[in-house]
Amino acid sequence: MLARLYISNYALIQELQVDFSRNLNTVTGETGAGKSIILGALGLIIGNRADLSVLKEKEEKCVVEGQFEVKNYQLKAFFEENDLDYDDLTILRREITPAGKSRAFINDTPVNLKTLRDLGLKLIDIHSQHQNLELGNQKFQLDLVDAVAGAGEALEAYKKQFRLYRKTAKELAALKEQAEKEQADLDYYQFQFNQLEEAALKENEQEELEEELERLTHAEEIKTGFTTVVQLLDDERFSVIQNVKDGRKALEKIRNYMAEAAGLESRLESVMLELRDIADEADTLAEKIEHDPARIQEVNDRLNLIYSLLQKHNADNVAALIELRNELDQKISKVTGYDDEIRGKENELAGHSKILEEKAAMLSSIRKKAFPVIEKSVVEDLQQLGMSKIRFVVEHSLMADFGSEGKDEVAFLFSANADSAPDEISRIASGGEMSRLMLAIKNLLRSSKALPTIIFDEIDSGISGEVAMKMGTIIKSFSSTTQIINITHLPQIAARGDAHFRVYKLEENDRTITSIKQLTENERIEELAKMVGGDKLTDTTISAARELLAN
Incomplete structure (x- = not known):
């Protein structure tokens, strides 16, 4: 109060x-x-x-x-x-x-x-x-x-369940909206993914192909280079290897007379072996090198595909393209997985709805019992x-x-x-x-x-x-x-x-x-008398005021 x-x-x-x-x-x-x-x-x-x-x-x-x-x-x-x-x-x-x-x-x-x-x-x-x-x-x-x-307790129980119901309903609506939006993008995602998936890209593939193309387009120069090395090292007219071999034999003859000669002989032997190995490897590589126009075209085509995909997707390298492909795969999986998620959320909403229906029915029952009480009380007061x-x-x-x-x-x-x-x-x-x-x-x-x-x-x-x-x-x-x-x-x-x-x-x-x-008692009588008959007090209005107070 x-x-x-x-x-x-x-x-x-x-x-x-x-x-x-x-x-x-x-x-x-x-x-x-x-x-x-x-x-x-x-x-x-x-x-x-x-x-x-x-x-x-x-x-x-x-x-x-x-x-x-x-x-x-x-x-x-x-x-x-x-x-x-x-x-x-x-x-x-x-x-x-x-x-x-x-x-x-x-x-x-x-x-x-x-x-x-x-x-x-x-x-x-x-x-x-x-x-x-x-x-x-x-x-x-x-x-x-x-x-x-x-009905306070029943109403609060209903409201608590209603909040759960509304929250789930909003989540379901948002899920459906997102699914619809992403479904519209699915064809676009699928097209991009298919293109990248069909390309079968491998990490570092671009660098390897570019190196191979360099070798293929300069095959004759490479072969000539290796052949020249072999000739210089082991030519019948002038053989570096043979000269080193002869030098080692000369040192062999004097190594018993001077200790330093033995060391030089050993070093020449190592040089001779290394030169022989270089000549053999250069000869092997020269035999492998061939001018192959078909392979050149194949590598060019592959690189052109990679360059095209890099430009289209504004990517810096093949690794970025592979990452994009994986992301698209995830998006496609998510879109196609929305159906299960939506069904799960719909089942959850149905569960909340069932409980809410029960609480609403209980609340209605409590409220209905009050109707005759309200009607009777209001009518009685208004009749008075x-x-x-x-x-x-x-x-x-x-x-x-x-x-x-x-x-x-x-x-x-x-x-x-x-x-x-x-x-x-x-x-x-x-x-x-x-x-x-x-x-x-x-x-x-x-x-x-x-x-x-x-x-x-x-x-x-x-x-x-x-x-x-x-x-x-x-x-x-x-x-x-x-x-x-x-x-x-x-x-x-x-x-x-x-x-x-x-x-x-x-x-x-x-x-x-x-x-x-x-107001005091007397002041109150005066106030009521004025309310009855106006500012001018009379015996009648004062009497009426006293009577009102007495009732």
Whole structure:
């Protein structure tokens, strides 16, 4: 509950503090006195946006602070998740600086606006005439059904499974899209791969072929070179080998007389053997070399194929072409393997769908049990509020596919007249009927969960007389379990408050200021008398005010 509200430097408010009753708080005041300004300030601590226009004094900061008793709201987990200090008496504070900077605090710990809003909405529910539009909102209606049915656990289980289902469905869609895209490229990949595969490329093949082509195109020169070497080394007319052999024999004859001769003889023998080996190898190579035009053409053709593939694929060497071929092979295998992967993902999705269908059916069953409870409670409250011919029906249908909240669609159908078929609330309900409907629905919720502080902003618009008296009774009953701050212009409803506050304007130093005060018993009688008969007090209006308070 909201125990205390402090506001400074906000719009027409210089500074005020209000201590609220834990039950029914009545707030009254003339039109334009500033009731909406107080609501606007309160909106700041539930995360509403603000700008410099809210500052009364432009050189000073605006502060709005709410002190809440939160021990009955099971909020410790929220405080732990957001790394905040928990206290049964929690303070939410919002500051707007002259520079336009917004700062938010929970128990003096700085927080972002989202965190402040998340907590604020758990503590305060501001209901105005504009909120009546929610009655026609299907999400609002379904949330109401879930609250009354106590479907929270089943809904959370459904949502958890729904997230798995959606995740798998997205993965399947992405897989199919990728498969389709790559399938379109498959022919191109296959053509490139076939070309490279048919080429049967080998690493270092280009270098080897280029060397072979050099030999083949210079075969005659090579053969002549080797033959010349053989002739020079072992020609009949002049043989280098024979001369070395003769030199070795000459040294052999004198080696017994001079030690150095033996060494030279040995070296000449080695030279002779090496020259003989060179001559033999050159002769063998010369015999192997032949001019082969057919092989030259074959090598040229092979090299031209390699050069063409290098240019086409912008590759530096044959190794890069082989790597590209392997990559294409992998891509082709992946494309052709998508079918199995897609089938596997489809089976996974079908499994999630089956479980989700079961959870959706369980959720529907829980919700359906709440329909007669809602219908009965709303009708009874509205009959008390002067709508004796009221008909209220919860219409149910199932969607063809899963939704984020299940497969259920609900619609609240309403008729104020016995001869009119129930229809959507937004189509046929008047403003006054809307207000009464919303009160009946809020009243229904009070027994289904711990409600935050509810602020009714002239929910009694469009009603009067006996209906107003009955609305006051319902609101009073409602406040026995939920703190209510009720802004009203009807004396019949204002009189039911446990505490009565009046919002007023005053002139101070040529400035208009909005303030609020809790009324004493006598002040309250005067305020109600003015609401009954106008500013001029009479015995009749004072008597009427006393009677209202006595009821």
